[in-house]
Amino acid sequence: MTSQTQTAGRKPRRRFMSSETLGKVVALVVLALGAVVMVFPLAWMFSSSLKPLAQIGLFPPVWIPREQVQVAVGESTFPLYQVELEGETRALAMVDKQGRVGTYVDPAAPTELIEASVNSAEPLYRTRLRWENYLEALTVVPFGTYALNTAKVVFGSMLGMLLSTSLVAYGFSRFRAPGLSVLFLLLLSTTMLPHQVTLIPTYILFSKLGWIDTLKPLIVPSFFAGAYDVFLLRQYFMTIPLELDDAAKIDGCGTLGILFRILLPMAKPAIATLAIFHFMWAYNDFFNPLIYLHHQSNYTIALGLQSFNAFRATRYDLLMAASLVTVLPCILLFFFAQRIFIQGIVFSGVKG
Numbered sequence: 160m161t162s163q164t165q166t167a168g169r170k171p172r173r174r175f176m177s178s179e180t181l182g183k184v185v186a187l188v189v190l191a192l193g194a195v196v197m198v199f200p201l202a203w204m205f206s207s208s209l210k211p212l213a214q215i216g217l218f219p220p221v222w223i224p225r226e227q228v229q230v231a232v233g234e235s236t237f238p239l240y241q242v243e244l245e246g247e248t249r250a251l252a253m254v255d256k257q258g259r260v261g262t263y264v265d266p267a268a269p270t271e272l273i274e275a276s277v278n279s280a281e282p283l284y285r286t287r288l289r290w291e292n293y294l295e296a297l298t299v300v301p302f303g304t305y306a307l308n309t310a311k312v313v314f315g316s317m318l319g320m321l322l323s324t325s326l327v328a329y330g331f332s333r334f335r336a337p338g339l340s341v342l343f344l345l346l347l348s349t350t351m352l353p354h355q356v357t358l359i360p361t362y363i364l365f366s367k368l369g370w371i372d373t374l375k376p377l378i379v380p381s382f383f384a385g386a387y388d389v390f391l392l393r394q395y396f397m398t399i400p401l402e403l404d405d406a407a408k409i410d411g412c413g414t415l416g417i418l419f420r421i422l423l424p425m426a427k428p429a430i431a432t433l434a435i436f437h438f439m440w441a442y443n444d445f446f447n448p449l450i451y452l453h454h455q456s457n458y459t460i461a462l463g464l465q466s467f468n469a470f471r472a473t474r475y476d477l478l479m480a481a482s483l484v485t486v487l488p489c490i491l492l493f494f495f496a497q498r499i500f501i502q503g504i505v506f507s508g509v510k511g
Contacts, residue, residue, distance in 0.1 A: 201486075208296075208480035209288045215475050226287040230266045239266075240280040244273070250283065251275075289476070296467075296480040304456060305463035312377045312448075312459055313441045319382035320437050321430060327384040328392035329418045333404065343393075350386045354446075362450065376451040377444075377459075381437075388433055395429035396422055431499040438492060460485050 202222075207215050210224040228239040230252050237252040242263055251263035251273060261280060263273045296302075331343050365376045399422060407417050423430065448462040458466065464485055467478060 204479050204483055207476065208292055208483050209290065210476055211287075211289060212474065212476045215479075223286055224288055225284040228283040228285050232264055232266060232269045237264075239283045241283055242273075242275050242280045244275060244279075251280075253280070292476050292480040293484065296477040297484065299477065300463060300467050300481075301455070302460075302463065302481070302484075305458050305460045308374060308457060309442060309459040309461075312374055312444075313438055315374075315378040316381035316441050317434055317437050319378065320385070320388060321433065323382050323384040324388040324392055324433065325418065325423060325430075327389045328396055329422065331389065332393045332396035333401075333417075333422075346386050347390060358450070365451065371451060372453045372457060373451075374457065377441075377447055388437075391433060392426065392429055395426050399425055428499060431496070435492065435496055435499070439489065442488065 203220070206220075206222050206224065210221070211226065214221050214224065229236045230239050232252050232254065237254050239250055239252050240261075240263065241248050242251045249265065252266055252269075253261050253263055254272075255262035256277065259277050260274055261277045263275060263280075265271060265273070331339065361376075362371075365371055368375075370376050370379075403421055404417050407421050412420060443461060444459070445461040445465065448459045449465075452458055452462060455463075455466065464481060467481055
């Protein structure tokens with residue numbers, strides 16, 4: 160009886176942290192560390208784009224761009240140092256240096272020359288963000304021309320991809336004909352074919368058409384639907400009930416009317432996903448512009464950035480500024496379109 164009373168009187172011990180909560184904390188820490196690792200190169204690139212060239216290769220790296228303070232002494236400027244003299248720290252300008260001994264002057268009284276050991280002097284720095292690096296990077300090469308060419312390629316090929324993919328996916332998902340499954344398997348099998356295998360005959364074809372060194376080889380092929388895009392949109396179309404097509408036919412809607420008035424409005428998440436995928440691929444494509452474009456006036460941003468690197472390999476400050484401007488559209492697209500992208504990945508059906 161006594162033991163039962165004592166047991167009943169005890170309060171149950173509370174666990175410091177449940178296993179479920181501990182798992183969430185561990186996952187959060189791992190994701191945070193992964194985010195830091197992924198953001199680190201971008202942060203270094205942004206910091207380097209605002210530095211003078213001499214500070215980019217320093218180790219340990221200088222994260223906040225700075226420059227040594229310069230003061231005017233007479234008609235010349237000299238670097239400013241903090242110099243310890245007889246237990247007192249003074250801000251002096253170094254006007255000469257002989258071995259380990261420096262000659263300093265007080266900017267307020269420049270007539271007095273002071274000699275002190277170089278080891279007792281520390282340079283004075285101030286934060287200096289070199290925003291002019293961006294202006295110089297974007298004007299030293301015709302980045303405006305590169306951006307215009309890239310916009311033509313991205314949006315022109317995106318239009319062709321969406322139009323052709325919608326028609327082909329509509330045919331494979333809504334129509335029935337002998338051998339249609341075989342044709343679809345044949346289409347999917349083209350994804351196993353390396354791009355390098357068809358490169359030479361494709362180049363010869365475009366050369367015969369006179370399209371080399373133009374933007375047409377980067378735009379026109381998108382008007383012939385790709386296997387992956389067709390597969391993605393076809394699978395989404397198949398989640399839409401066929402009864403909607405029958406109801407539209409009863410109301411007098413034609414074959415193309417069903418596609419453009421019924422299916423495409425309901426497939427906005429999948430279409431947005433295809434558009435995002437294509438934008439990222441066309442914007443970052445380097446191989447095809449390298450093969451088909453020869454003159455700088457036709458370069459896209461990806462190819463123009465490489466030419467910038469080739470001609471100005473030692474100006475890493477300008478290269479980092481140009482690289483950051485180049486990657487900015489992809490970052491903005493990710494932040495503004497990630498919700499639509501996730502909706503497209505999750506192929507939700509029609510409720511009711």
